[in-house]
Amino acid sequence: MDELSQHLLNAIILGGTYALLGIGLTLIFGIMRVVNFTHGELYAFGAYCMYALIMLLHVNFFLALVLAVALGMLLGAAIEMLLLNRLRGADIDTTMLVMIGAWIVMQNTEQYVWSGVALSINSPFPNDPLVLGPLSVSWNRVYVFVVATALIGATYYLVNRTRLGKAMRATFQDRDTAALMGIRIDRIHTATFALGSGLAAAAGALLGPVFVVAPTMGDLAASKAFAIVILGGLGNITGATLGGFILAFVEEIGAGYISSGYRDAMGFLLIILILLMRPTGLFAQRERIG
Amino acid sequence: MTKLPGLLATAAILAGTAVAGANAQETIKIGVTQPLTGAFAASGNYVAQGAKIAEDEINKAGGVLGKKIQLLIEDNKSNPTEAVSTVEKLITKDKVPVLIGAWSSTLTLAVMPKLEEYKVPMVVETSSSGKITTSGNPYIFRISPTSAMEAKAFQPLVKKMGLKKASFLYTNNDFGIGSANEYSNMLKANGVAIGSMETMDPKATDFSAQLAKIKASGSDSLFVTTAVEQLTLILKQAKEQQVNVRIISCGGSNSPDQLIEQAGDAANGSFHTTFFPPWFPEVTKNPDVSKRYMDEWKKRGHNVGGLTEGYRGFDGVYVAVAGIKAAGKAEPEAIRAALWGVDVKGVYGDIHFTKQGPAGKESGQNVPVVYLVAIENGKVVKTPF
Numbered sequence: 001m002d003e004l005s006q007h008l009l010n011a012i013i014l015g016g017t018y019a020l021l022g023i024g025l026t027l028i029f030g031i032m033r034v035v036n037f038t039h040g041e042l043y044a045f046g047a048y049c050m051y052a053l054i055m056l057l058h059v060n061f062f063l064a065l066v067l068a069v070a071l072g073m074l075l076g077a078a079i080e081m082l083l084l085n086r087l088r089g090a091d092i093d094t095t096m097l098v099m100i101g102a103w104i105v106m107q108n109t110e111q112y113v114w115s116g117v118a119l120s121i122n123s124p125f126p127n128d129p130l131v132l133g134p135l136s137v138s139w140n141r142v143y144v145f146v147v148a149t150a151l152i153g154a155t156y157y158l159v160n161r162t163r164l165g166k167a168m169r170a171t172f173q174d175r176d177t178a179a180l181m182g183i184r185i186d187r188i189h190t191a192t193f194a195l196g197s198g199l200a201a202a203a204g205a206l207l208g209p210v211f212v213v214a215p216t217m218g219d220l221a222a223s224k225a226f227a228i229v230i231l232g233g234l235g236n237i238t239g240a241t242l243g244g245f246i247l248a249f250v251e252e253i254g255a256g257y258i259s260s261g262y263r264d265a266m267g268f269l270l271i272i273l274i275l276l277m278r279p280t281g282l283f284a285q286r287e288r289i290g
Numbered sequence: 291m292t293k294l295p296g297l298l299a300t301a302a303i304l305a306g307t308a309v310a311g312a313n314a315q316e317t318i319k320i321g322v323t324q325p326l327t328g329a330f331a332a333s334g335n336y337v338a339q340g341a342k343i344a345e346d347e348i349n350k351a352g353g354v355l356g357k358k359i360q361l362l363i364e365d366n367k368s369n370p371t372e373a374v375s376t377v378e379k380l381i382t383k384d385k386v387p388v389l390i391g392a393w394s395s396t397l398t399l400a401v402m403p404k405l406e407e408y409k410v411p412m413v414v415e416t417s418s419s420g421k422i423t424t425s426g427n428p429y430i431f432r433i434s435p436t437s438a439m440e441a442k443a444f445q446p447l448v449k450k451m452g453l454k455k456a457s458f459l460y461t462n463n464d465f466g467i468g469s470a471n472e473y474s475n476m477l478k479a480n481g482v483a484i485g486s487m488e489t490m491d492p493k494a495t496d497f498s499a500q501l502a503k504i505k506a507s508g509s510d511s512l513f514v515t516t517a518v519e520q521l522t523l524i525l526k527q528a529k530e531q532q533v534n535v536r537i538i539s540c541g542g543s544n545s546p547d548q549l550i551e552q553a554g555d556a557a558n559g560s561f562h563t564t565f566f567p568p569w570f571p572e573v574t575k576n577p578d579v580s581k582r583y584m585d586e587w588k589k590r591g592h593n594v595g596g597l598t599e600g601y602r603g604f605d606g607v608y609v610a611v612a613g614i615k616a617a618g619k620a621e622p623e624a625i626r627a628a629l630w631g632v633d634v635k636g637v638y639g640d641i642h643f644t645k646q647g648p649a650g651k652e653s654g655q656n657v658p659v660v661y662l663v664a665i666e667n668g669k670v671v672k673t674p675f
Contacts, residue, residue, distance in 0.1 A: 003506035006531070010498035108327065116331025117593065118519040120552035127555060129530045138530035211495040212522055212552060216329050220493045255499035261462045261489035263499060 019244030022228030024199030030235030040222025041106035046204030072201020080193035233281030317360035321380030323391035328368025340600030344607035370400035395419035395464035405429035415606035419468035426651035443660035457485035485509035548595035575639035605636035
């Protein structure tokens with residue numbers, strides 16, 4: 001019983017960060033339809049920003065998070081304006097190849113600048129965990145969960161309840177009509193990509209101090225993010241959030257009671273099963289293409 | 291104005307060819323394949339740095355067979371497919387007569403068929419999977435210990451440490467699986483119960499599920515086989531989840547200095563097998579060699595945490611050069627035959643090869659000393675056992 005409760009607690013905490021990774025990518029991949037291979041590198045970028053700000057420049061831990069997210073958004077905006085802007089209207093394969101190139105360049109730049117040695121970031125949280133009877137969880141992870149939940153809520157509000165959100169949804173539903181209605185679609189593209197990138201950087205910045213920071217850290221994060229987005233249904237923020245929690249739950253219980261060796265495969269097995277039954281993902285509405 | 295850069299470029303190309311031409315005549319090339327990028331980049335770069343120290347020392351002392359040696363270090367990107375292409379390139383394009391590589395067991399196993407195909411020997415500096423020397427590849431000369439040797443060296447400590455029930459957490463690759471098999475068999479033979487056997491993806495960062503299971507198994511100790519990055523996280527997360535077991539890391543790629551720096555007080559009370567203890571070099575078989583290597587490492591400003599990896603490349607080059615010297619010529623078959631007779635005073639100890647594997651196709655295997663160190667109060671100490 002204690003073991004099961006610990007697994008469930010772990011799943012909820014882990015699910016928060018998976019959901020955060022998922023909603024960032026669902027904006028870009030699901031709504032913008034850009035197969036964004038740089039998502040994992042923005043995650044790593046957020047973590048390296050935290051390292052540079054906290055360990056080298058001695059910036060306050062919480063302020064560093066805000067700065068890391070802002071830098072992530074700037075980098076996202078730069079990628080959109082330098083690379084994607086020119087590819088608007090290009091087919092999905094061309095864009096995908098460019099993004100794969102950007103991913104390789106970014107990962108190798110990280111290694112060139114920081115070397116392959118993993119780095120760790122000090123956090124102001126106590127080393128001793130929060131103990132709840134037989135269960136325990138580190139304070140840092142509780143903090144990550146709380147911030148991730150808040151960011152997910154804020155993104156949901158932004159996309160579904162604000163004018164900017166409405167413009168985003170309109171642009172990606174029908175670009176020409178949106179442009180005719182006076183929406184500046186170039187800006188919307190940049191803003192959406194920057195927002196999604198900022199969320200990836202936020203996830204990296206939150207998890208950097210929990211794990212270690214290394215140039216390849218983005219690879220697994222990116223493959224999980226894609227899994228979550230597909231699981232939840234493309235472009236659906238609620239779906240991506242629930243997808244994140246479902247993936248964490250399946251991984252924890254799968255690793256705990258079936259086989260830990262297949263922990264990272266569990267999520268993908270689940271996706272295959274779900275796509276067999278519901279090809280649009282769990283929560284997506286029926287799609288209209290074209 | 292436009293002509294000047296063009297002229298300079300031509301001059302540079304000419305100069306470049308001249309240098310390359312001279313090198314081709316005067317040097318003996320040694321091929322090195324290491325993971326310089328990707329998941330094992332940190333370790334692979336340390337091995338390459340150690341190898342370069344040996345290269346410079348040997349060349350300063352006049353080289354071998356009257357020629358200077360030249361290391362050609364290729365990046366296998368921590369990827370078995372890439373490892374095979376680096377070896378193919380080094381052998382067919384650069385015509386190296388001997389190789390050193392390829393760090394992880396999976397990478398080494400991937401390139402082994404190529405060694406047989408082209409008949410070029412390779413000095414294996416790090417890999418520990420038993421399969422490497424038992425599968426019948428006569429071009430393999432391993433200076434690092436096998437997991438079985440490590441487990442055997444650990445045996446006398448089982449009683450002294452009072453182990454009753456042990457769990458395992460290991461990476462799901464040749465290195466992790468090989469090590470967990472050898473250690474668990476050794477423990478079972480010594481009356482220790484096995485709790486749970488948990489694996490992890492080599493790239494995974496969250497081990498909460500595995501640790502919850504290990505905690506529930508009621509084990510008193512946990513044997514972990516992986517590289518230093520995952521080990522750091524396991525130490526931290528075990529503390530977070532209050533998994534109160536004695537953590538023992540196997541395989542020697544554990545860099546205790548880096549663990550102390552990155553895992554902080556979560557590293558206290560853990561034990562680590564290593565094949566070179568830079569904290570007390572006087573206990574090694576050849577303390578003068580160990581100290582010379584360490585001094586040069588520090589002089590070059592390399593990361594001190596990398597000392598426990600760099601010596602592998604350092605010794606690897608000395609062994610390859612001893613093979614070339616004994617062969618009297620830089621030809622693969624001659625070097626392969628000569629490697630059986632080398633005796634090198636290295637950081638690994640006195641390196642020489644004994645036969646392992648099926649008769650007629652034996653691989654060479656060195657028997658290094660295995661040390662167990664502990665981390666106490668943020669310092670590496672000799673084990674109290």
